[in-house]
Amino acid sequence: MGVHKSGAAWEVALRGKVQKLNPRLRILKAKSGKTQVRFTFAPGDVASATLKIDWDLLSDSSIWETVQRLDSLMKDGMPLKTAAAAAQAGATGSGTEACGTDWLSGSRAFEKQLEAGGVSTTTWNQQYRAPIRTVVEIMTSEHPALSSDELMGRVLAEHEWERNTPRAFTASNAINRFSDFMAREQGAGPSFNRLSPAGLEKHRGKRREAQGNKSSTLEDTEILWFLEKHQDNPYMESLRVMAVYGLRPEELRHLSVKTQGGESFLWCSYEKKSSRGDATKPRRVEPCQLRDAEGDVVDWKLLARLKSGDLELPHFPSAGSVSDRINTMLRGSAAWLALLAAKQKEDPNANLTAYCFRHSYSLRAHHRGIGVEDAAASMGHSPITHVKAYPWCSQRKVTSAFARANG
Secondary structure (H helix, E strand, O other): OOOOOOOOHHHHHHHHHHHHHOOOEEEEEOOOOEEEEEEEEEOOEEEEEEEEEEOOHHHHHHHHHHHHHHHHHHHOOOOHHHHHHHHHHHHHOOOOOOOOOOHHHHHHHHHHHHHHOOOOHHHHHHHHHHHHHHHHHHHOOOOOOOOHHHHHHHHHHHHOOOOOOHHHHHHHHHHHHHHHHHHHHOOOOHHHOOOOHHHHHHHHOOOOOOOOOOOOOOOHHHHHHHHHHOOOOOOHHHHHHHHHHOOOHHHHHHEEEEEEOOEEEEEEOOOEEOOOOOEEOOEEEOOOOEEOOOOOEEOOOHHHHHHHOOOOOOOOOOOOHHHHHHHHHHHOOHHHHHHHHHHHHHOOOOOOOOOHHHHHHHHHHHHOOOOHHHHHHHHOOOHHHHHHHOHHHHHHHHHHHHHHHHO
16 A cells, blocks of 8 residues: 655655554545544455544644554554544543543553553453453543443443353453542542442342362373364364463463473463462473373373474464363363263362363372472462462372371
């Protein structure tokens, strides 16, 4: 797409900057004398939005700043017209007529505050980005919400998040926290103060009892049986890697093979910070191989195949997409549902998710006599977290202590 060479020098220069920013964006003078932005999705598929900014030399800087905001918002997934409205709110500082607050700038300040408090980019993308983006869309629209109660209802309805579901709880917590931040620190006013527990419950429903929330474990033979049932499924290699290396699903997106001192090993570059200050740092991950019914080690040569390129894991485009896609596949499998039914005969609260391969690794390491500190280091969390998460680990310490005393 070429740059229009006609027009005054400032027009040609401004169009050139916009094209360098995003080749699909184009700006021009609308019939009204305002600035029009056009975005080309594909040949013949063009969307446009008109800004409330005059097309003249005096508005040159304002146009450029607004287009930069608009481009950033569109890259976050916001539609053109919504991005145009939000970008102008940020440019003028007017925010919404309802409360005189700049919600776009406020969302950026909120993200920075969470980041400073230890919330990782991955957590922001998974838990905050979508609901906060919708809040900004609503609050920069022609009909913004007038209270945190109205805002909560409109955001949840926009996404059709069902009541009493984990997604509704996660999103409502994010919305409530952001709305309260805007009320306390950005001048949105007391009508946007944090909703009470009862106010939240009205929108998202009651929290279900924590039954079966944590994924159960599988025996090696159960994992092997399931993999055998789905030999041609492209996700099976991912499950093998998670089972052998005890990985979180998200960590499949952060793997590489490193060689040091003539030794090759699997490296996970995933970094995660929790609100408690705990951190997952890039680390070497160690295999704990499965054994079949005869007790023989099952070696899929994962490291060698990853190193040679013979093993390519499926492409997962974004944070959170790994668990979503794998869990969707698992829930659609008759073999997986059969495993779950068998588990629930023993324990009605049993639950099986993509995380069961990681939890099974911990149990396998425990059975093989691998120490808590060593298992925790490979799994990317502290020994304290490991013992809290896996009760068999603390029990082994007690058993070992008595064995030494009686030896």
